[in-house]
Each structure stands twice: as structure tokens, then as C-alpha cells.
Amino acid sequence: MNCQQVRHIMNDYFDRVLSAQDENLVEEHLSTCQDCHALYEDLETLRGLIRASSQPESLPDDKFFALALEQALTKGTIHAPHTLHEKILSSLRAITESLLSRRPCVWRFATAVAIFLAGFVIATALYRQDVWSVFRGSKKIALPAHPRNIASAPSSTITSFPLTIPPRKSQDIHPSGEPIIDKSQKSALEAALKEAEKAGASPSSTNLATRPVWGLTMEGKTGVPSLEGQSPVTQEQRLLLVASPARQDEVIESIQRLKLNLYISGENRFIPDLHKVERFVADIADATQESDSAYISNLMTFQEAEQCLVDKKYLCAIQNYTAVSDEAPGSLMSFLAEFQTANVNYEQIGDFKSALKHYQKCLENYPSHYISEEKKEIILKRIDLLTKNSADDWRPLRLFLKAKGSDVNSDQAVSLLKQLITEYPNCSLVRDATDALASRIINDDDASLSAVEELIAFFQQAREKFSDKYIQQMFQFKTAEIYYQKLRNYPQALLEYTHVTEMNSQSDLAEKARTRVNSLYRYGIKFR
Amino acid sequence: MHPLNIDPEVIKKCQSGDESAFEVLYNSLKENLFRWIFSLMRNYDDAEEVFQECIIRLFRHIGSLREPERFAHWLYRIVVNQCNTHRVRMGRNVHITLKESIEVKPEDFVFKSSVRENPRRSLMRKELMDFINKNIAALPPKQRMAVLLFDVDGLSIKEVAEYLGCSEGAVKFNIHEGRKKLRIALSPLVKNISLKE
Numbered sequence: 104m105n106c107q108q109v110r111h112i113m114n115d116y117f118d119r120v121l122s123a124q125d126e127n128l129v130e131e132h133l134s135t136c137q138d139c140h141a142l143y144e145d146l147e148t149l150r151g152l153i154r155a156s157s158q159p160e161s162l163p164d165d166k167f168f169a170l171a172l173e174q175a176l177t178k179g180t181i182h183a184p185h186t187l188h189e190k191i192l193s194s195l196r197a198i199t200e201s202l203l204s205r206r207p208c209v210w211r212f213a214t215a216v217a218i219f220l221a222g223f224v225i226a227t228a229l230y231r232q233d234v235w236s237v238f239r240g241s242k243k244i245a246l247p248a249h250p251r252n253i254a255s256a257p258s259s260t261i262t263s264f265p266l267t268i269p270p271r272k273s274q275d276i277h278p279s280g281e282p283i284i285d286k287s288q289k290s291a292l293e294a295a296l297k298e299a300e301k302a303g304a305s306p307s308s309t310n311l312a313t314r315p316v317w318g319l320t321m322e323g324k325t326g327v328p329s330l331e332g333q334s335p336v337t338q339e340q341r342l343l344l345v346a347s348p349a350r351q352d353e354v355i356e357s358i359q360r361l362k363l364n365l366y367i368s369g370e371n372r373f374i375p376d377l378h379k380v381e382r383f384v385a386d387i388a389d390a391t392q393e394s395d396s397a398y399i400s401n402l403m404t405f406q407e408a409e410q411c412l413v414d415k416k417y418l419c420a421i422q423n424y425t426a427v428s429d430e431a432p433g434s435l436m437s438f439l440a441e442f443q444t445a446n447v448n449y450e451q452i453g454d455f456k457s458a459l460k461h462y463q464k465c466l467e468n469y470p471s472h473y474i475s476e477e478k479k480e481i482i483l484k485r486i487d488l489l490t491k492n493s494a495d496d497w498r499p500l501r502l503f504l505k506a507k508g509s510d511v512n513s514d515q516a517v518s519l520l521k522q523l524i525t526e527y528p529n530c531s532l533v534r535d536a537t538d539a540l541a542s543r544i545i546n547d548d549d550a551s552l553s554a555v556e557e558l559i560a561f562f563q564q565a566r567e568k569f570s571d572k573y574i575q576q577m578f579q580f581k582t583a584e585i586y587y588q589k590l591r592n593y594p595q596a597l598l599e600y601t602h603v604t605e606m607n608s609q610s611d612l613a614e615k616a617r618t619r620v621n622s623l624y625r626y627g628i629k630f631r
Numbered sequence: 632m633h634p635l636n637i638d639p640e641v642i643k644k645c646q647s648g649d650e651s652a653f654e655v656l657y658n659s660l661k662e663n664l665f666r667w668i669f670s671l672m673r674n675y676d677d678a679e680e681v682f683q684e685c686i687i688r689l690f691r692h693i694g695s696l697r698e699p700e701r702f703a704h705w706l707y708r709i710v711v712n713q714c715n716t717h718r719v720r721m722g723r724n725v726h727i728t729l730k731e732s733i734e735v736k737p738e739d740f741v742f743k744s745s746v747r748e749n750p751r752r753s754l755m756r757k758e759l760m761d762f763i764n765k766n767i768a769a770l771p772p773k774q775r776m777a778v779l780l781f782d783v784d785g786l787s788i789k790e791v792a793e794y795l796g797c798s799e800g801a802v803k804f805n806i807h808e809g810r811k812k813l814r815i816a817l818s819p820l821v822k823n824i825s826l827k828e
Contacts, residue, residue, distance in 0.1 A: 152817060156673075156767070159678070174686070
């Protein structure tokens with residue numbers, strides 16, 4: 104054995120936990136190596152120091168011991184719980200005592216949380232009442248008579264078919280939180296479409312500008328009213344567009360863009376409100392002079408794809424998205440289909456090669472105004488991740504995504520993230536994994552003290568192994584955050600944050616650490 | 632493990648509510664118990680406070696001990712938990728860097744006064760003990776407890792893991808790290824200190 108190997112297991116040798124074979128090898132080395140032998144002697148001296156100092160200079164006097172006994176006798180009685188009721192009460196008492204023995208701020212915090220939760224419940228109830236009233240109030244949106252139809256079909260107007268926005272019932276909500284498509288609506292929609300086809304005549308030059316349009320602002324380029332900035336409910340109620348024959352193509356394209364942006368806009372999830380989609384399809388059918396069946400058909404294929412996503416039939420979803428892209432290449436709907444295909448490959452199936460290909464197509468094959476800032480950020484971030492972590496068949500990325508998935512429990516997630524950091528120290532995901540680890544522990548109310556301290560030990564160990572200074576500082580910072588946010592050990596946290604600032608005073612982590620240090624000092628926390 | 636040699640019959644009498652039996656129990660273990668607690672807390676005032684808490688809990692909960700034969704283990708758990716609780720409550724987990732430690736010289740290092748001690752030597756000895764205890768107390772809690780339970784009380788890795796509620800691997804890591812920090816912090820006393828490991 105060489106010195107490095109011996110020093111690595113010196114503690115185990117000192118504690119006599121090595122195998123006989125390893126012990127012999129170490130002893131053989133110690134007999135010839137002065138440095139390692141000196142290290143062994145240090146450990147012996149250290150143990151001697153610790154043991155010798157563990158005895159008090161003197162014991163307390165008899166008065167102290169008498170007082171301690173008296174306190175014990177007066178503060179309680181010996182009681183052994185016998186019945187189940189007594190055992191439960193005993194446990195509850197122990198828990199209460201444990202809580203009461205902590206600092207009073209725990210109770211203040213608990214009270215604050217209770218008040219917050221009560222307020223949240225009340226606010227949610229009031230909000231839902233408001234939304235419900237809107238839904239209840241908009242039972243029918245009767246379309247005004249189409250001027251061209253007034254002229255050409257004297258006895259009938261466009262059917263004001265019931266474009267109901269059905270109130271949300273609990274059974275309408277998919278277990279995952281997404282709305283379930285109402286098949287009856289689809290039939291009504293198809294019937295309404297047919298009716299619209301029957302009622303529609305060939306395009307006429309009748310000026311349709313007199314059709315009322317409510318609360319709409321004009322968009323610059325196409326001159327088509329823009330609904331952006333309005334609430335989805337307002338948009339639904341007020342959506343009615345003018346479509347003159349000459350500008351039909353423009354309008355259809357604008358409608359396409361507006362509709363799709365409406366139900367996707369502002370959402371982090373990409374499963375749309377399918378009720379809204381049906382509504383929009385009906386509006387489109389009504390607004391266009393001809394029932395653009397190819398477009399409607401494509402939109403319905405898109406709906407099917409989204410429904411497959413809700414039903415977790417991912418391959419089926421991809422097939423439908425591909426059909427949409429093939430049917431209307433270059434269109435906004437095609438872009439969205441491309442985007443969703445990339446997302447399904449990335450998030451659900453794990454086919455990162457395809458995901459990368461489709462994300463790149465999103466950027467390269469479509470005009471930039473199709474891509475919202477939010478989507479662009481996601482696409483760029485994922486391309487970056489996929490490009491940088493393609494080694495080993497994207498294994499670090501797989502570990503990372505698996506840890507973030509909903510089908511792993513907290514312990515499994517922690518184990519996966521630690522595995523990523525240990526096995527792939529050079530990958531770009533180390534920082535995200537460290538972040539995720541710290542967040543998990545801090546936000547997990549069920550995390551045990553031992554799990555927290557194990558993570559701190561892991562961070563300390565990892566800090567010594569990494570050569571990247573920023574990552575070393577990051578581990579130190581996260582350790583400080585755990586002491587601060589989870590353990591509420593403010594003096595220790597203060598110390599750890601101070602170490603962060605000493606490691607690299609110019610970094611963003613040092614800046615954050617300084618902020619914490621200042622606030623801790625403000626609250627009177629100091630080194631003891 | 633500090634031997635307590637408590638007769639299980641005394642425990643059983645305490646469990647039945649016999650206060651005089653409890654006094655007998657108390658008198659037989661109070662000194663050893665205080666020494667235990669001091670070895671973990673390393674501070675006289677803290678040790679007194681924790682001792683009082685432990686005695687109250689001992690008296691209150693001895694009735695729930697199902698196996699009187701395991702009294703020593705049960706009491707030990709109370710001690711370890713109360714030490715941890717006290718430390719967390721008082722927030723006394725501070726690392727001391729080398730530059731903050733007091734200056735000591737190896738020749739001042741005396742453990743046993745084999746000769747009649749003069750006041751100066753006694754004071755220096757006290758300072759040394761304070762220095763050592765301060766550095767031990769400054770270790771992170773898990774490392775401190777692991778080192779003390781293992782190196783001072785002689786518990787096995789498995790027993791330490793059981794008392795601290797963590798894995799054996801974590802215990803080993805904590806012991807090694809704690810020793811490493813102490814070797815550096817107590818370097819004026821540990822002659823052959825080598826920082827290259």
C-alpha cells in the first residue's frame with residue numbers, strides 16, 4: 104500500500120474495523136513510513152485529549168443534586184400509561200411538550216400559517232364565486248344576424264346556436280387537473296358546423312363592417328382587431344370578428360394566431376382548455392364565409408393530439424401532431440404541433456434526440472413572431488441542455504428529469520440527484536441538481552433531521568472534491584441556506600454565509616450571502 | 632457505555648410509583664450521569680441545565696419503559712436527545728477558526744497533576760481544558776456527538792448510528808471529519824500534525 108491508500112483508511116485502521124488482511128498491510132506500511140506513523144500517533148494523542156478533557160474538574164455540590172431531585176419530584180408523577188386512551192394522551196402530551204419547549208416563534212409562525220390558509224380559502228371561494236357568476240351569466244351568446252344572410256336568406260338568420268360555456272363541474276376535471284373533453288359538445292359542434300355550412304352562401308360583397316365588435320383594439324399590421332391583453336373570459340364572451348371576403352385569408356390567419364395564442368397564452372402548461380378550443384372552432388366557422396373544412400379538420404386533429412396528451416397516450420399524441428404539421432406546414436398550428444412534439448419527447452418519452460431535432464425546427468422553420476417569449480426561453484434552454492449533456496446517451500439529463508418526475512418519492516429523488524453529482528461532476532446539470540437537492544430538503548416538511556444532516560455532510564464532502572471554485576462556493580451557500588431556512592440555526596447559518604463571502608467576494612452567491620448576513624445581524628444574531 | 636449496574640428491581644419499583652425507590656435510583660446514578668452529560672456538553676453550566684432536564688424526564692417517563700433491563704440504553708437516549716435539544720435551543724454551534732483559538736504551548740499540556748499543583752499550573756491546566764472543550768463544542772452537532780460517543784463512550788458505529796438516528800456510513804463520515812477538524816484546531820497540542828491527508 105502507498106501513503107495515499109493508507110491515509111485514506113487510517114481512521115478505519117485506528118478504529119479497528121478493517122479486515123485482517125488490510126490491517127496487516129497497513130501495519131506493514133506503518134513500520135516503514137514515518138509520516139504515516141506520525142499521523143497514527145496524532146490520532147492516538149487526539150483521542151487521549153478528548154477523553155481526558157471529558158471529565159469535569161469537579162462535580163456540582165450536594166445542594167445542586169438535591170434541588171434537581173426536588174424539581175423532578177414536584178414537576179410530575181411517575182405514570183405508566185396502561186389503556187390505549189392513556190397511551191394516546193401520553194403521546195400527545197409528549198408532542199405538545201416538545202413543541203412548547205421550542206422557541207415561541209414556532210407558535211407565532213404556526214398561527215401566521217393558519218391565518219394565511221384561512222385567508223387563502225376565503226379568497227379562493229370568493230374568486231370562484233366570481234368566475235362562476237360569469238359562466239352562469241353567459242349561457243347563450245346569440246350571434247347577431249349576419250348582414251349577408253339577412254339579404255340572401257330572408258326567412259332565416261344564422262342560427263344562434265348555443266355557444267354555451269359550460270360551467271366547470273368537478274367531474275369535468277381530469278385527475279391531473281386538466282379539463283376533460285366533453286364529447287357531447289363535440290357532437291353539438293359538428294351539428295353547428297353543418298348548419299353553418301347550410302346557412303352560408305357564396306361570398307358576397309356585402310359590407311360586413313356593420314357587425315358589432317365589442318371592446319377590441321386594432322392590431323397594427325393586419326388591421327384585425329386584437330384581443331390580446333383582455334381576460335380569457337372577456338375574450339370568450341366578446342369574440343366576434345369581422346371578415347370581409349377580400350381579407351378573408353388575412354383574417355383566417357389572424358384568427359388562427361389569436362385563437363391559439365389565447366388558449367396557450369400565459370400558461371406554463373401546454374394542455375389547453377379544450378372547451379375553449381371548441382368554442383373557437385365554432386366562432387371561426389361562423390366568422391368565415393366558407394366553412395374552411397381543411398382548417399377546421401386540422402384544428403380538430405390538433406384537438407385530438409391535445410386530448411391524447413391529457414390521456415397520457417403520448418405516441419398517439421405525437422402521431423396527431425405530425426399529421427397537423429404535414430397538413431399545414433409553416434402555419435402557426437404547425438409550429439405549435441412541432442413544439443408539443445418536442446415537449447412530449449423531452450418530458451414524457453425521453454427521446455432526447457427527437458426532442459432536440461424538433462426544438463431546433465421550432466427555431467429554424469417558423470417566423471419569430473410565432474414564438475412567444477416564454478416559449479422561446481424554454482426552447483433555447485432545452486436545446487442548450489440537450490446539446491451540452493448528450494454524452495452517455497443523455498444519462499445525466501435522464502437522472503435529473505427522473506428526479507423531478509412525479510413518480511418518484513422524495514428519498515428516491517434525493518438519491519438520483521446525489522448520483523448525478525457524484526457520477527457526472529463535469530456536467531452542466533450539477534448546479535441545477537444541487538439547487539434541486541437543497542430545495543427539496545428545505546421544502547420537505549417530513550424531512551428528518553438525519554436526512555438534513557446527511558445532506559449537509561454530502562455537500563461538505565462534495566465541496567472538497569470539486570475543483571470548480573464557483574461550484575465549491577455553491578455547495579457552501581446551499582449548506583448555509585439549509586442551516587438558515589430548515590434548521591433555523593441562525594448563528595451557524597451566519598458563520599456559513601460568512602464563509603461563502605470569503606470564498607469569492609465578487610460572485611452572485613457572495614452577494615446573496617451578504618444580504619443574509621446583514622439581515623441576521625439586524626435581528627441580533629451573532630457568533631456566540 | 633458507562634456502566635450503571637442498576638438493579639432492574641429498583642427500576643420496576645420506580646415504575647410502580649414508589650418515590651423512595653426513585654430517590655435510591657437517583658442517588659446511585661447522579662454522579663455518573665453528570666459526568667456523561669459533561670463529556671457531551673463540555674460546558675459546566677450547560678451540563679447542569681441538561682442534567683436537570685434529564686432527571687425530570689427520567690422521573691416522568693420511567694413508567695413507560697417496557698424493558699427495565701435496557702434502562703441504561705433508554706437513559707442514554709434521553710441524554711443524547713436532551714444534549715441536542717439544548718444545543719439547538721441555545722444556538723451554540725459555532726466553528727472556531729485557528730486564528731481565534733488561544734495560544735497554547737505543548738509544554739503547558741498537563742493532564743494529571745502527578746506532583747503537587749501550584750495555582751499557576753492549575754490555572755494553565757484549566758485553560759487547556761477550556762481550550763480543548765471549546766474546540767470540541769464548536770464542532771457541528773453530528774460530528775461532535777459521533778466523535779464523543781465513539782471515542783469517549785466507546786460505543787460501536789452501529790450503536791452510535793442508532794442513537795443519532797442516521798446511517799452507519801454517515802456516522803463514520805462524521806467521526807472522520809470531526810477528528811480532522813479537531814486535529815487542526817488542537818494542532819498546538821497534537822505534535823505531529825500533518826495537514827496532508
